[in-house]
Amino acid sequence: MEEKEISQAVISRLPRYLRFLGELQDEGVERVSSQELSDIMRVTASQIRQDLNNFGGFGQQGYGYNVGYLYGEIAKILGLHKEHNLIIVGAGHLGQALVNYMNFERRGFLFRGIFDIDRRIQGTQIRGITVRPMEEMGQFVRENDIDIAVLTIPKSGAAKTAEQLVSYGIKGIWNFAHVDLHVPEDIKVENVHLSDSLMKLSYNLASCDKKNG
């Protein structure tokens, strides 16, 4: 496979391909044409061909795609064939929600540790995982081969915590704190800014009002 820079827009669509291919697999479908995929995913067939061509194609002209093979290849591209060891920093409601969401584990994202500054909840367990004090984070990350940290702490402490995590050897940060993190280039950050998403919905509602009224 040729090495080239894939746009983040294409990458953003891959999990969606995976989801639909998984559903086809569950239904026992073995082959699918780009036109059929296009119909169920509601994107153009040409977009699908273009996206998949970024990774070498996977389809034969006229034969469509082998669902299981394509699923496996996309999973591999997404790095899902390897397990990831995660810690959650911030054991509030959101942190708890993420720990309790079983689908991540099915995909190979394994929550190994939870950390919080609040002494009152340190020592308690969330789905069998003990909440530890922040002071133990460095050692834990190094000893448990942790590659991803999930930041579910308030904005105020996020920058400093991210810096610490990087110094401990974390490679990826899944950031729910409402702040942009500035980390070295080789550290990958994926932001989930919930407020931003809600404001986008608000914009679309407002602009719809304007059109109709």
Next chain:
Amino acid sequence: MEEKEISQAVISRLPRYLRFLGELQDEGVERVSSQELSDIMRVTASQIRQDLNNFGGFGQQGYGYNVGYLYGEIAKILGLHKEHNLIIVGAGHLGQALVNYMNFERRGFLFRGIFDIDRRIQGTQIRGITVRPMEEMGQFVRENDIDIAVLTIPKSGAAKTAEQLVSYGIKGIWNFAHVDLHVPEDIKVENVHLSDSLMKLSYNLASCDKKNG
């Protein structure tokens, strides 16, 4: 202001402008040039000018932007000058996390009701809001001028629930269920697919490994 279709990419960036302008306001800064904004936001000054020109500009050549004015205008564009009444459907961990996140309220997103199918938690309260049975949802939406529903239920029930919500008169759905909703065109859906976001992080980690190894 000219009416034209603004791209979703531009709209996605507006909440980030708002965040940085809010921080400047808190620091007492009254004027900012596109170059200064560019430095703190780490996007090009030309991008900033282009984005804001979509809405008529707001800046005077050589004088920069008035921070308070620009903040207010972007807030208005995002529909934040009006209050929104929300319900949460699904009182699990994620639903609870959202109800407890005070920042939404500060922005005018007011949680009015919470609904869940689980009889054991119906009648309990989350931050003073009673969890109600699903059967009461239609009446509640109509009587409380609810415009946004937050879907934090499993994939399996999401499509049917979305359909019901639309029939009750909901205008916007903030969808955390891991499924694409098919609703009439005038209903706005904003998806937060957490698994997709985590997979994107996994991709970026995997592609980084490949480059380095």
